[in-house]
Amino acid sequence: MNPYKELFPKGSQVRIADRPMLEEFLNTWKFHNPLKPDQLAFAGKTAEIASVGFYHGGDVLYVLDGVPGVWHEQCLTSSSTQGGRMTIDLKTLKTPLPKDISPWDLLQPVDESRFGKVVFDPKEQERWSKAIFVGGLPYMWRKAYLVLDMIYGLLELTEGDKVFLIGEALEACGFVDPLKARVGASGTVDALDIQEDCRDAFFNNKRGVGGQRGTFRYNYTSHIPNEAYDVVLNLQAIQHADDWRETGKEFLRIMKPGRRLVMAEIHLGAPQQDWKIRQDLHIEHLIDKIMSRICGSILEFPYYSMPELHAAFAGQLEETDDFEWRGLEVFWGRKPR
Secondary structure, three states, X not given: OOOOOOOOOOOOEEEEOOHHHHHHHXXXXXXXXXXXXXXXXXXOOEEEEEEEEEOOXXXXXXXXXXXXXXXXXXXXXXXXXXXXXXXXXOOOOOOOOOOOOOHHHHOOOOHHHHHOHHHHXXXXXXXXXXXXXXXXXXXXXXXOHHHHHHHHHHOOOOOOOEEEEEEOOOOOOOOHHHHHHHHOOOOEEEEEEOHHHHHHHHHOOOEOOOOOEOOEOOOOOOOOOOOOEOEEEEEOOOOOEOOHHHHHHHHHHOEOOOOEEEEEEEOOOOHHHHXXXXXXXXXXXXXXXXXXXXXXXXXXXXXXXXXXXXXXXXXXXXXXXXXXXXXXXXXXXXXXX
């Protein structure tokens, strides 16, 4: 007698999970029958179960009609096709919800009359989720104008100073002009916007030496002479660097002794942030809905905590300190003379 029981019997219709979930499974499953990269192309497809097997230990493995590869049960969801749209069969849906079920999957057939069939299209859902998610920095940083003024004050800028500014959406967030006003006509603000590099790294699932998604080696300053700038200001470029001990050395190399390095980030992906989201069902629903079509979970975003930055700069900076306000974290320290 077979002691194992499959969730999807032979002949039933299933929907293959969306690409973010498949990518997560591809990167984390290190055991038998790993998902192959070419299987990602079938994300969101529907198919019929051709056969069911059980790996020793009870893992359920499926072969789908017309779809290559072996599929783990975690990569499939129960579904039915109605009028060309995909809906979850609520009668077979388990509670608590399976990990790979998102709010998009529980849209009701009646939603078509209000939004059209396009609302059931996973590709459109991904596009809308990304559009909602990206582009928020100019809004958020203007909400944080009081903290931003404090950040500028930490730089201790004087007339004629040379500033190296690195970050995301620098012009759109309004960072550049206030800095130019503080250093005057005889000063310099060199701004390097790396927003598209950061977006590409995250959406393409690039992982740096620390293994975090969306991180990479910052090779932006190797051509700059030693002590070319008075200060370095990092606004919204903390979380994508893959190694702050090495990147920090490079930032300090190009700035003068006795001056401050200041870094700030409105972060995503901190464990405490995920905890806060889980305290309200409406907020949890909205974040889960967006993240399910981007990367699967908000915890996929790279995150360097303030204690980790202090450790990375240990022995390289003096008078280090940090500050947090509504998810905006600020770190600073002085380069030894």
